[in-house]
Structures are given as C-alpha cells and as structure tokens.
Amino acid sequence: MHIMEGFLPPAHALGWTLAAAPFVVWGVKSISRRLKEQPEQRMLLGVAAAFSFVLSALKLPSVTGSCSHPTGVGLGALLFGPAAMVPVGLVVLLFQALLLAHGGLTTLGANLFSMAIVGPFVAAGVFRLGRRLALPLAGCVFAAACLGDLATYLTTAIQLAWAFPDPAGGFVASLVKFGGIFAITQIPLAISEGLLTVLVVNALSRFNAEELKGMPLLGQGEVRA
C-alpha cells in the first residue's frame, strides 16, 4: 500500500496530506486523553502499536505471485478506537519512509489516509455492525481486522487510479488495474491479519479482562472469543 516517494502528482500529494492532518491532531488528542484517564492502558497501547510494527514489517507471498504486507492497525482500532491508530500509523510510515525509502514524505499523507485512517475506521465500523447483529465476538474481530486491511489496499488503488487515469479507459480501467495489483494480492494476507488479530484478542480477554472492560468497543458486552 506504500505509494512510492514522488509518485503522486504535487496536487494529489498536498491534497491527501491536508486531508490526513486533522485526523492526526484528533488521534493525538484521543490517545493523550485516554492515557490521562486510564494510565494502566499504556501497556495495551504499546501492544497495539507493536502488533502494527510487526505485521507491517512482514512481507508475505500471495496468490498473485507478488508480496505485500498486512497493516496490523485493526487490533488497535478495536481497543482504543480508530482515531488512536492514526499517530501509530504515522510512526510506522515515517520510520519506513525515512530509513527504508519505502513509501515517502510526499506520499505520507496518502499512505496515512489509507493505512491509518480508512483501515481503522472501517475495522471499527465493521466491528460495531457485527456486534449490533449479535454475531459472536471472534467473528466480529476477524471480519473487522480483515476488511479493514482490505479497505486500506482498496484505498491505495483508488488513490492511484485517481492520480493516473487510464488514457483510454479512464478512472475505472485504472482502478481495475491497480485493484488487481493491490486488492487481490491482499485477500489471503487480510485473512491472515484477521486470524492473528483474533489470536491476540483471545490472549487479551484471558489476561487483561479488567482493562478490556474500559475499552470503547471491545468492552461492550461479554468479552469472550
């Protein structure tokens, strides 16, 4: 999902940066407020960030014959709410952009938008919907993390198709092309991310049942996966 440095025209790069900026402010506020109210959650925030660090460093092979990586932001979105994952995603993306030349500073806004904004918000929305339909917790966690991951890659495909419409087929033809590269590659990886998130939530509900009660999303209803 990393759009490479310089690979978005200046207007798009600036637009996505402006679009992502307010979410960063909101996210930082949301995290600092939460830690002030419940300092004991610091450890779990660390776990959520660490999960995203690990998963976004693992490039996994996929059925399309290319490699991509999960994002790991779904877990944190379920624990701390989607806004809290924006600063976490920013740290991951900055590390990769500055040290690894993976992604970039001009595309940071666009990448942040797909990975740390669309992904977590879709994950939280899917989770809420699943719980409202009274689906089992494990199923909701899986669907949330999996679809959040896919949504990130779909967003990248849309961003690129918007910036580079096909000369013949326009936006749609481009979207099909970039969607084939990103979204289809991502399907098995998104399933893996969903499964791993369920695994961590299983461990959390066994070891951190007290802390989970205070969580905005996972704390609702019984906590058993």
Added chain:
Amino acid sequence: MKRQNWLILAAVVLLTVLPLWLVPKPDKGPDGQAGEAFGGADSKAQQAIGKIAPDYKPWFSPLMEPASNEIASLLFALQAAVGAGVIGYWLGASVTRDRLRRKNELPQVVERDKRAD
C-alpha cells in the same frame, strides 16, 4: 480455546506458505532469465504507473535510501523485532501475573476440596 489458537496459527502458516507452491514460475524473459517471482506489490504498481503515464517523472526522491537490500532487510527485521519484543514482554508479564494470581487462589481451592471429602 487452546485448540482454536493452534488451528488459527496453522491456518496463517498455510495461507502464507501455499502461494509459494500454487503460483506457477514466471515465464522466462527475452534474455532467457526467469522473471522475478514474488516481487513487491508496491513496485508492481510503480511499473503500472509507468505504463499508464509513460511521461510521468517522480518529482521527489527519498532523502535516504538503504545502501543495499541487506541493509533494507536489516531495518525491516529491526522493525519486526522491536514489535515482537514488546508483545513478548506483555505476554510474559501477563502469563506470570495470571500464574501468581492462581497460586494465591489455590490454597482456598484446596481447602474447599478437603471439605468436600
């Protein structure tokens, strides 16, 4: 619960390993060398941009690039290691806390058992 966790882990491993078998080897290029399999989706997208807009020139380049692929994999490994370290610390601390809690509860359980006898 335990069984479910193992099944999940097995499924993740299968999902990761199966593509390595399932995907056919890429066709040989004009130079007779086999094309690169399992390249990054990011660089595939970069190539696709090159096809759609051949005139597009990236207008900014990374401030710093890893000196080689080895250095890049070092940094990726570092990123994963930092994350895994934090998760490992949390799991270790949690398991120990859980065990101590159980140990403190145990005497009462034993007493209750004796009474039941």
